Amino acid sequence: MKTNGGAALIKALELEGVDVMFGLPGGAILPVYDPIIDSPIRHILVRHEQGAGHMAEGYAHATGRPGVAMVTSGPAATNIITPLADAYMDSIPMVVITGQVGTAGIGTDAFQEVDTVGITRSITKHNELVTRAQDIPRIVREAFHIATTGRPGPVLIDIPKDLVDPTNPNSALDWYWPDSVDLPGYNPRLDGDPELIEAAARLILAAERPILYAGGGILKARAAEALLALAEMLDIPVVTTLMARGAMPDDHPLCLGMPGMHGNYTAVTAMQESDLLIALGSRFDDRVTGKLDGFAANAKIIHVDIDPAELGKVRRPDVGITGDCRLVITEMINALKILGGADKQPDRSAWKSTISGWQEKFPLTYVQSEPGDLLKPQFVLEQLRDNTPDDCIVASGVGQHQMWTAQYWKFNHPYTWINSGGLGTMGFAVPAAIGAKVGRPDRMVWAVDGDGCFQMTAQELVTAAAERIPVKIAILNNAYLGMVRQWQEMFYEERYSEVYLSPDLPDYKMWAESMGCVGMRVESPEDVLPAIQRANEVDDRPVVIDFRTDAREKVFPMVPSGKSNSDIVVGPEDYR
Amino acid sequence: MNTNPSVVRHHIISVLVENKPGVLARVSGLFARRGYNIFSLAVAPTDDDRRSRITIVVDVESAPLEQIVKQLDKLINVLEIDELAPGDAVERELLLATVESPQATRQTFAVQVEVAGARILDAGDDTVTVSLEGTPDELDQFALLLATHPVVALQRTGRVALPKIG
Numbered sequence: 067m068k069t070n071g072g073a074a075l076i077k078a079l080e081l082e083g084v085d086v087m088f089g090l091p092g093g094a095i096l097p098v099y100d101p102i103i104d105s106p107i108r109h110i111l112v113r114h115e116q117g118a119g120h121m122a123e124g125y126a127h128a129t130g131r132p133g134v135a136m137v138t139s140g141p142a143a144t145n146i147i148t149p150l151a152d153a154y155m156d157s158i159p160m161v162v163i164t165g166q167v168g169t170a171g172i173g174t175d176a177f178q179e180v181d182t183v184g185i186t187r188s189i190t191k192h193n194e195l196v197t198r199a200q201d202i203p204r205i206v207r208e209a210f211h212i213a214t215t216g217r218p219g220p221v222l223i224d225i226p227k228d229l230v231d232p233t234n235p236n237s238a239l240d241w242y243w244p245d246s247v248d249l250p251g252y253n254p255r256l257d258g259d260p261e262l263i264e265a266a267a268r269l270i271l272a273a274e275r276p277i278l279y280a281g282g283g284i285l286k287a288r289a290a291e292a293l294l295a296l297a298e299m300l301d302i303p304v305v306t307t308l309m310a311r312g313a314m315p316d317d318h319p320l321c322l323g324m325p326g327m328h329g330n331y332t333a334v335t336a337m338q339e340s341d342l343l344i345a346l347g348s349r350f351d352d353r354v355t356g357k358l359d360g361f362a363a364n365a366k367i368i369h370v371d372i373d374p375a376e377l378g379k380v381r382r383p384d385v386g387i388t389g390d391c392r393l394v395i396t397e398m399i400n401a402l403k404i405l406g407g408a409d410k411q412p413d414r415s416a417w418k419s420t421i422s423g424w425q426e427k428f429p430l431t432y433v434q435s436e437p438g439d440l441l442k443p444q445f446v447l448e449q450l451r452d453n454t455p456d457d458c459i460v461a462s463g464v465g466q467h468q469m470w471t472a473q474y475w476k477f478n479h480p481y482t483w484i485n486s487g488g489l490g491t492m493g494f495a496v497p498a499a500i501g502a503k504v505g506r507p508d509r510m511v512w513a514v515d516g517d518g519c520f521q522m523t524a525q526e527l528v529t530a531a532a533e534r535i536p537v538k539i540a541i542l543n544n545a546y547l548g549m550v551r552q553w554q555e556m557f558y559e560e561r562y563s564e565v566y567l568s569p570d571l572p573d574y575k576m577w578a579e580s581m582g583c584v585g586m587r588v589e590s591p592e593d594v595l596p597a598i599q600r601a602n603e604v605d606d607r608p609v610v611i612d613f614r615t616d617a618r619e620k621v622f623p624m625v626p627s628g629k630s631n632s633d634i635v636v637g638p639e640d641y642r
Numbered sequence: 643m644n645t646n647p648s649v650v651r652h653h654i655i656s657v658l659v660e661n662k663p664g665v666l667a668r669v670s671g672l673f674a675r676r677g678y679n680i681f682s683l684a685v686a687p688t689d690d691d692r693r694s695r696i697t698i699v700v701d702v703e704s705a706p707l708e709q710i711v712k713q714l715d716k717l718i719n720v721l722e723i724d725e726l727a728p729g730d731a732v733e734r735e736l737l738l739a740t741v742e743s744p745q746a747t748r749q750t751f752a753v754q755v756e757v758a759g760a761r762i763l764d765a766g767d768d769t770v771t772v773s774l775e776g777t778p779d780e781l782d783q784f785a786l787l788l789a790t791h792p793v794v795a796l797q798r799t800g801r802v803a804l805p806k807i808g
Contacts, residue, residue: 183664184667187664187667187668187671188671188675191718192718195663195664197663212718249718250660250721251659251660251717251718251719251720251721252718373716374712374715375709375712375713375715375716378708378709379709379712
């Protein structure tokens, strides 16, 4: 069948099962926007290309399916760089299509030309500049395969305009759809080496103070059930990293919560004191390990990851297993059973009681505000947590509000927590929440945002209002770049440099209303719950609540940058 | 820091890749982003023209090879990687140089070139272009000899290598 590159591109996306894409048209991608009119794919018109990228990420986080974004060349391509880098750091399956100037114009500094594949080479799992229309179906097929298999990640396809413009002979092709992909250099290993799995099982059965260190790879591998089975079989406590919140239910007695720089005392210390860390889809990130040579110094390491480059990258494992977490955990459970299972373990009651002692002695705490004072952010989060459905999806930006949400929320289901972990992208929350709601319209979706973050991407609420995507945004408005303020207070002798933002400029309520949202402002504790309840009832447009919070409040516990996790600061009374 | 090529410990990474635009940039980018210098680089298609072999020589003291090799392996267009420790590889390199060689001493120079196993490819009134194919050490020695003359231009290809069979 004779067709053209633009029609072939859209047809290929349909065949990949794409139901929604996020984008914004422009000169070079214009011809592709014509066949979209006749396609069943829903296109969501964003207000800034960065929004399209983060929406695609939020969609992928919430659904497990690849997010798709399409934008034009030049400035549109550079605007979507941040989401690409974000998705690369957090292993989010995403396919981004960028328009490019016509093949004859490439390299001539043509209008809206940038070297998109050059710029994105180090922040994509793979990228491809299409040079012949005939390659489009194959390249799309490969892009989705690469984005979604192995360690997931973003793939970018850059398509010159003449290859998709039906009036240009360069766009002509004979339609085909490849049955399979032919990528001889790409063979992710899924099942673990049986000998290594047995070695790991033996280490686990011999360990006296083991900890399961679950990372985002558990969620990518759909391995939450397998993790739970392993933990329960051997009665081993689990920490869930920032990227793995929800991978093990927070209300499960074996779940210790989040480790790391702002992890709770028990999760941090249990890793520190363990004699065996079983790292599953986690990557020994600096925010988890603290000062590396002081990290879990007496622990042996089992490291399971689908990306062999992670094994030994930061900490040399005693047993390193390349493979898919779900398959490897399942194989590990079988190996453990063969070796005698839980009965062959040493008595770990002392370790368990040490851990529960820490939990009792060092819970997360804050002091409720005096009447007339600003809200405590932790209080707002508790109210939000306790007055939303158990399977509510919550997205966040980056900073103090993100850490408080990760600490105070109870994540009892996988895929309910959406945030920017590796790149730490301020402004992630609003568009990511929109993408998540598009992917999971059946779920309530809240974004917890900071006032600094909100100002970076708030314009996407116009998109949400126009498209009737009823997300809810809780701004913890402390009028500061709060995390930077916290560091300046603690480590720069309270010399506050360029962190004040003002609580009233902009007026968040009026801004929300002008974008077609319901806007509210809450200043006192007794108004928190009614506002949340009112927001929960709105189902036809976005809601923004401006919660006025106390800027003096800091995120604790904290392992100061460059310090060992053993130097954890539990609360404000500890660091002075 | 010792930059004498014969003293610095070199490691050879031989990478079989798909012969496509941008692949060399992907490979070299992994070194550049970590601030590691590539000592020499040679690229050409193999017997199968859909594939190229990239031979990269790096200074092992400055580059954690294990991580780079694993990252190289993640590139979709990379098909195979061989790490060749010195001694495990058959290595060859080509040197071309144009040096000043006045007619008065030309005869002596020609003998030196012949003794070194090199060849004169081109000769003018005052200059001579010579070539030597050999091991990197032989080329180092020859370059020292050439340095006793004013060198107009000197170019080495970077080494190519294959694993030793015997």
